[in-house]
Amino acid sequence: MDRRSVLVGIGGAAAVLGISACSSSKKGSTPASATTTAAAPPASVKLGLVLLGTRAGPYVQGDRTGISTALVVDGHVYLVDCGQSSVWQYHRAGLKFAALKNIFITHLHADHVADYNNFFMLGGSTDTSTADGVSPPVHVYGPGPAGGLQPAFGGANPPPAQPGDPTPGLATLTQRCNEAFAYSDNVLMRDTGLQDTGAIAVVHEISLPDNGASYTNTAPATTPFPVMSDDRVRVTATLVPHGPVFPSFAFRFDTDHGAVTFSGDTTNSDNLIQLAHGSQVLVHEAINTEGGSLSAAAQSHMTQSHTAVQQVGAIAHQADVPTLVLSHIADFGPTGTVDPVQWTHWAQQGYSGKVIVGSDLQTIIME
Numbered sequence: 001m002d003r004r005s006v007l008v009g010i011g012g013a014a015a016v017l018g019i020s021a022c023s024s025s026k027k028g029s030t031p032a033s034a035t036t037t038a039a040a041p042p043a044s045v046k047l048g049l050v051l052l053g054t055r056a057g058p059y060v061q062g063d064r065t066g067i068s069t070a071l072v073v074d075g076h077v078y079l080v081d082c083g084q085s086s087v088w089q090y091h092r093a094g095l096k097f098a099a100l101k102n103i104f105i106t107h108l109h110a111d112h113v114a115d116y117n118n119f120f121m122l123g124g125s126t127d128t129s130t131a132d133g134v135s136p137p138v139h140v141y142g143p144g145p146a147g148g149l150q151p152a153f154g155g156a157n158p159p160p161a162q163p164g165d166p167t168p169g170l171a172t173l174t175q176r177c178n179e180a181f182a183y184s185d186n187v188l189m190r191d192t193g194l195q196d197t198g199a200i201a202v203v204h205e206i207s208l209p210d211n212g213a214s215y216t217n218t219a220p221a222t223t224p225f226p227v228m229s230d231d232r233v234r235v236t237a238t239l240v241p242h243g244p245v246f247p248s249f250a251f252r253f254d255t256d257h258g259a260v261t262f263s264g265d266t267t268n269s270d271n272l273i274q275l276a277h278g279s280q281v282l283v284h285e286a287i288n289t290e291g292g293s294l295s296a297a298a299q300s301h302m303t304q305s306h307t308a309v310q311q312v313g314a315i316a317h318q319a320d321v322p323t324l325v326l327s328h329i330a331d332f333g334p335t336g337t338v339d340p341v342q343w344t345h346w347a348q349q350g351y352s353g354k355v356i357v358g359s360d361l362q363t364i365i366m367e
């Protein structure tokens with residue numbers, strides 16, 4: 001892929017932005033326009049991104065939906081995270097459920113899995129012989145059990161919820177969703193002949209490297225390790241530091257048309273920089289707390305778990321990526337809203353590549 005050509009979809013059309021890789025000539029350029037118009041990549045697209053939801057955190061407020069991104073490779077969809085409303089955003093984007101065969105979950109915070117089961121229970125709840133719907137198998141890759149819980153902020157140790165199994169991994173989460181919704185599934189199978197939506201997902205809990213990582217040492221220095229590969233993608237991962245969450249993954253997708261890396265939720269991380277190095281696009285989380293009035297506990301969470309938008313440009317520079325896409329974003333400053341011009345300026349500190357402050361349903365075409 002030509003590292004200098006990236007298109008951004010605005011209202012269903014792909015506009016050439018003439019991105020200049022690592023060139024200072026684009027400093028201060030107008031950020032890509034926000035769009036709420038469905039804009040599925042055209043069938044001719046070889047490598048593209050659809051930002052289904054761009055919101056950080058589980059809070060139901062503002063005008064962004066939960067974090068979820070579709071990577072489209074030669075017409076096949078690789079979905080990264082399933083935040084709130086992402087199954088509807090997937091539909092609104094014009095993506096085909098039949099094209100969804102692989103889902104990747106970075107970690108098990110609620111804002112990343114709120115709609116996970118809905119992709120099967122709702123997206124698969126149709127006669128797939130006559131209409132578009134999710135059909136088996138969909139291979140899901142994500143965290144296994146954390147194995148334990150860190151103390152709370154300030155050293156407190158509140159009694160855990162579900163003390164019999166307080167840290168279930170993705171396989172158990174999936175199994176328990178299927179158990180909880182068995183009645184609906186059974187009725188619909190008998191009443192309308194629909195498929196068993198509880199049998200769509202095939203879960204693969206990602207094996208961790210033998211480097212001492214644990215719930216008390218969440219992201220030691222890690223060499224990127226393989227997750228899966230097929231005819232179109234080779235997926236590798238690393239462990240990223242996301243407060244007490246373990247494991248928390250970043251993913252890199254290498255394709256014949258270029259490489260795209262997703263940071264997942266992370267504070268500044270050398271592991272992430274190593275994973276992303278030389279990618280064409282880095283999709284990175286970012287928050288702003290400047291001018292805000294967070295509590296000590298909230299500020300601690302933000303510092304230990306997330307990356308300041310004022311620092312993300314330096315990360316992109318170290319990773320030598322020509323295009324930085326901000327998603328999973330939230331502004332805890334005085335206005336509480338993301339100003340794309342200000343955020344672009346912040347993200348360009350220490351970085352001369354292209355910055356795109358992501359918005360819901362924005363399409364980014366690499367080739």
Ligand SMILES: [Zn+2]
Nearest residue numbers: 057109111265
């Ligand atoms: Zn999150």
Ligand SMILES: [Zn+2]
Nearest residue numbers: 107109242265
């Ligand atoms: Zn998180």
